[in-house]
Structure formats: C-alpha cells, structure tokens
Amino acid sequence: MTSAPTPWRLGTRRSALATAQSQQVADALSAASGRDVVLVPITSEGDVSRASLSSLGGQGVFATRLREALAAGECDLLVHSLKDLPTAPAPGLVIAAIPSRVDARDVVITRDGTELHDLPVAATVGTGSPRRRAQALASNPQLDVRDIRGNVDSRLSRVRSGELDAVILAAAGISRLGADGRPVTDGLHLEYLDLNEWPTAPGQGALAIETRVDAQSDLRAALGELDHAETRAAVDAERAVLAGLDAGCHAPVGVHATLDGDEVRLNAMVYALDGKKSIGLDETTPLGSGYARKSGSGDGAEAADGATSDARARGVGEDVARRLLERGAADLAP
Known part of the structure; x- marks a missing residue:
C-alpha cells in the first residue's frame, strides 16, 4: 500500500x-x-513584547522569527500579512504566491457611530500605526491619539469598555476573523475610510506566501496556483514606493495601487507625524500592452514581450518614490 x-x-x-x-x-x-496542510504555531518577538512596534523595529518584527523557522526547515511555507513584511527579500526565501487581495481600507470603530472627523475635542483614538496617527490628526487635529498594542479582540474591548472612543484597524483583518461567522464587531459601529483620501499601508489586504527557493517543485507549483496576477502587480508597485522612500524618508507613508487594463493608478501620500503636512501623488501610468499574466502563474512569470509585469509595476512605484523625495518627502520626518 502506498502511504499518503x-x-x-x-x-x-x-x-x-x-x-x-x-x-x-x-x-x-x-x-x-x-x-x-497542517499549521505549525511559531511565536515571534512582536507577539510576546508589549513595547510599541516602532521601538521594536517596526515593519518586520513579526516576520523575523517565522523566517528563521522556515530557513531552518521547521516548516515548509509561511503566510504573512504583506503590509508587515519588509520590502527587502530574505536570503534563500521567495514570495511564491500572493493571493487575490481583499478589502485594503482602514476602518474606524466606535460605540455610537460618530465619524472620525466629528469626534469631539480630546476624544481618544487607539492605533499602533504612525501612518494612521498622522492621518487621524490630519482629519481631526483635536484627537488624543494613543499608541496601543494587542490583538483585534483586545482593541475592540477597549472601545466597548469606554477606555477608548475609537480604534482604527484594517478592514481585511475584521473580515478574515469573521469569515467563520464569529461576531467580531457586534454592538460597535464601523466607518470604512475611502482609499482615495486615506491610502493605507503598502500591501494592506494582501497575503504573502513565502517558501524556500529550494522548495519541492510540487509545492512551488501548487503555490503558483494561488498567485493572483493583478494583486501581485499592484502590491509590487506599492512596495516599490516604500522601498524607494526608505533610503531618505522616515515619515509615515500611505499608498494604494489599482490596475485597470494596461494601466496602474498609484495614490501615494507621505505625512508629517503630527498630520499637519503631507506630500502626495495620484497618477495613472500605462504599463504597456501585454504586461498581464494569468493568475496561477506564480512568481517570475514573463509578460508577452519578455519583461515581467512585476518589474514594470515596481518601476512605476520607484518613479513615484523618487518624485516624492524631490518634492520634499524626506523633510516631513520628525
């Protein structure tokens, strides 16, 4: 008998x-x-420390231990929230699939449905994100924005208890937690924020599936079936903006890309941490005919003319980052 x-x-x-x-x-x-496929639980530094994300190193604090486990052979693949993943590739690892993105918006959650810009003077709003802090203060300078940590349930409980008047979370997390019918936000009110006015973290709403470059061919082939071409191109453009700004800008960044045919629209904003100033670009750029590849083709698939759609999208993001820096984005850092 052949074993499974x-x-x-x-x-x-x-x-x-x-x-x-x-x-x-x-x-x-x-x-x-x-x-x-079986799950292997792994504890990261970001899960056990209660310090602020910025003091722990910000982006990547959740990924490091998982990547170490993957490289050491403790598991065969990882799933990351793409917004939490550093833009620099990890040696020996590859993002083998990016499934179709879900809702990329942020959502403000309150007890009574008061919208963010209408919250009263000194209303307390919780977030662990410098970007969300800056955007919230830009929308309503009277807010008392507090740095918070904790899982989704603990953050929502602080609103229910009255400790906070509102929290700002990713809509994707709310929907994924509630996919099994769990009443995540029962009794609370949700205000979904328009991406045109409130661009979110690069890659927000998307997942990255990472494996080793020497992974079994059948695993790489199966992961390729989960890859979504339009999502990969969009988030590659977004992450290229962040990578380009990292060299000379430490201010909060919001960026969102959408594809329409052979064009990509990229909306990017860089904020002063106090929300008093921002620099942005919102442009639509042709990617060239024939750029698109089929979903399920996995990483590194080629476009009709030999250039990858990912490389073209990254080029758009790199150009936007360069122009933001030319306009003074680096001067917005505290």
Whole structure:
C-alpha cells in the first residue's frame, strides 16, 4: 500500500487573526494540490513584547522569527500579512504566491457611530500605526491619539469598555476573523475610510506566501496556483514606493495601487507625524500592452514581450518614490 504524502507544514503566528488567515491559505493550498496542510504555531518577538512596534523595529518584527523557522526547515511555507513584511527579500526565501487581495481600507470603530472627523475635542483614538496617527490628526487635529498594542479582540474591548472612543484597524483583518461567522464587531459601529483620501499601508489586504527557493517543485507549483496576477502587480508597485522612500524618508507613508487594463493608478501620500503636512501623488501610468499574466502563474512569470509585469509595476512605484523625495518627502520626518 502506498502511504499518503507527508503533509506540508505552514508556519504561523499564534494570534487569532494570523491563525485564521493561515488556515484559509492552508485550505486553498490543500484544495489546489490534494495534499494535507497542517499549521505549525511559531511565536515571534512582536507577539510576546508589549513595547510599541516602532521601538521594536517596526515593519518586520513579526516576520523575523517565522523566517528563521522556515530557513531552518521547521516548516515548509509561511503566510504573512504583506503590509508587515519588509520590502527587502530574505536570503534563500521567495514570495511564491500572493493571493487575490481583499478589502485594503482602514476602518474606524466606535460605540455610537460618530465619524472620525466629528469626534469631539480630546476624544481618544487607539492605533499602533504612525501612518494612521498622522492621518487621524490630519482629519481631526483635536484627537488624543494613543499608541496601543494587542490583538483585534483586545482593541475592540477597549472601545466597548469606554477606555477608548475609537480604534482604527484594517478592514481585511475584521473580515478574515469573521469569515467563520464569529461576531467580531457586534454592538460597535464601523466607518470604512475611502482609499482615495486615506491610502493605507503598502500591501494592506494582501497575503504573502513565502517558501524556500529550494522548495519541492510540487509545492512551488501548487503555490503558483494561488498567485493572483493583478494583486501581485499592484502590491509590487506599492512596495516599490516604500522601498524607494526608505533610503531618505522616515515619515509615515500611505499608498494604494489599482490596475485597470494596461494601466496602474498609484495614490501615494507621505505625512508629517503630527498630520499637519503631507506630500502626495495620484497618477495613472500605462504599463504597456501585454504586461498581464494569468493568475496561477506564480512568481517570475514573463509578460508577452519578455519583461515581467512585476518589474514594470515596481518601476512605476520607484518613479513615484523618487518624485516624492524631490518634492520634499524626506523633510516631513520628525
């Protein structure tokens, strides 16, 4: 009798949200491959420390331990919230798939439905994101914005208890936690923020599935089936803006890209931390005919003329970053 193949091991943080989104990927990968996928819980520094994300190093604090586990063979693949992943590639690892993105917006959650710009003087708003802090103060300078940590449930409980008047979260996290019917925001009011006025973190709403460059060919092939071409091109453009700004700008950044045919629209904003000033660009750029590739082609697939859609999208983001710096984006840093 032929034994069943060994299940693939998917490394995940232990939080409810990380586990939920990892299980969704595991189910999709199992359906695409016919092979079992099991979750391997991994604890990162960001999960055990209560210090602010900026003091822990900001972006990447959740990814480092997971990547170490993957490189050491403790698991076969990882699922990251793409917005939390550094733009620099990790040696020996590759983002093998970026599934179709869900809602990229931020959402303000309150007890009574008062919108962010109408909250009264000294209303307390919780967020751990410097970008959201800057955007909130730009929308309503009278707010008392507080740096908070904790999972989604703990943040919502602080609104329910009256400790905070509002919190700002990613809509994607709310929807993924509620995918199993769990009443995540029962009794609270949600204000979804327009991406045109409130661009979010590069890659927000998207997941990155990472594996080793020497991963089994059947795993790479199965992951390729989960890759979504338009999402990958859009988030590559967004992350290229962030990468380009990192060299000379430490101010909060919001950026969102959308694809329409052979064009990409990129809306990028750089904010002073107090929200009093911002510099932005909102432009639509042709990517050239034939750039698009089929979903499911995985990383590195080529466009009709030999250039990857990813490289073209990254070029758009790099150009936007250069122009933002020319307009003084680096001067907005505290």
